Amino acid sequence: MKEEVKRWIEQAEHDLKAAKDSSNAGNFGWAAFQAQQTAEKSLKAIILNRDGKIRKIHDLIELGRDADLPENILNKLKELTQA
Numbered sequence: 001m002k003e004e005v006k007r008w009i010e011q012a013e014h015d016l017k018a019a020k021d022s023s024n025a026g027n028f029g030w031a032a033f034q035a036q037q038t039a040e041k042s043l044k045a046i047i048l049n050r051d052g053k054i055r056k057i058h059d060l061i062e063l064g065r066d067a068d069l070p071e072n073i074l075n076k077l078k079e080l081t082q083a
Contacts, residue, residue, distance in 0.1 A: 001049065008045035012038050036060065036080055043067050 019034035043063040044054045055066065060077040069077075 005045050005049045008041050008048060012041035012045065015041060032080075039077065039080055 015034050015038040019031045019038060022028075022031035022034055039060055040058060040063060043060065043066075046067045047063065048054045050067075055062075057063065060081050061074060064074045064077045
């Protein structure tokens with residue numbers, strides 16, 4: 001696995017831990033933002049690993065399409081985007 005992909009995954013894992021900690025502390029708005037960041041970085045890792053490049057965008061739905069995710073997962077990304 002490429003180093004850059006590993007860095008995206010590590011950052012996503014860090015954001016996920018932060019989201020869990022924020023949620024446990026009752027900071028739900030901040031937890032939602034951190035969860036969005038987790039999803040974005042995870043998707044970028046998937047795309048980068050497969051394609052060797054990523055678009056510099058933050059739209060989860062577009063990133064999900066770039067990753068060729070199925071419609072049911074794209075719908076979940078829509079929910080997270082609205083959080």
